[in-house]
Amino acid sequence: MSGSAAAMGRAGEQIAVRHLERLGMRVLTRNWRCATAQVRGEVDVIAWDGRTLVFCEVKTRRDDAAGGPLAAITGRKQQRLRRLAAAFLADSGLQADDVRFDVVGVWAGGDRARVEHLRGAC
DSSP states (O other), X not given: OOSOHHHHHHHHXXXXXXXXXXXXXXXXXXXXXXXXXXXXXXXXXXXXXTTEEEEEEEEEESSSTTSOGGGGOOHHHHHHHHHHHHHHHHHHOOOOSEEEEEEEEEEXXXXXXXXXXXXXXX
């Protein structure tokens, strides 16, 4: 996988979505954006895992030089994801039995991508 960082990120998100769908999850939306006074940002993937609504952050890297994709999920990023989830729920009016925060790391270097999925990571 080559090209710009944005292209690599889009490709990584597509790999992550295929991974989540193989697990039986149903993707509700991708790249949901919010820009309110309280929170600004984007949720990469929002999906149903049964009756659980999952807010998923996807990080794609070529290698582990900067600690790999999962190292990019800082405490600040986790807090923002929680605030974005609350904004999405308020905006959409959806009801979920449970809410979960997952992280999918995609290593895109070489011929074949490697995926690591952390359920309940945030």
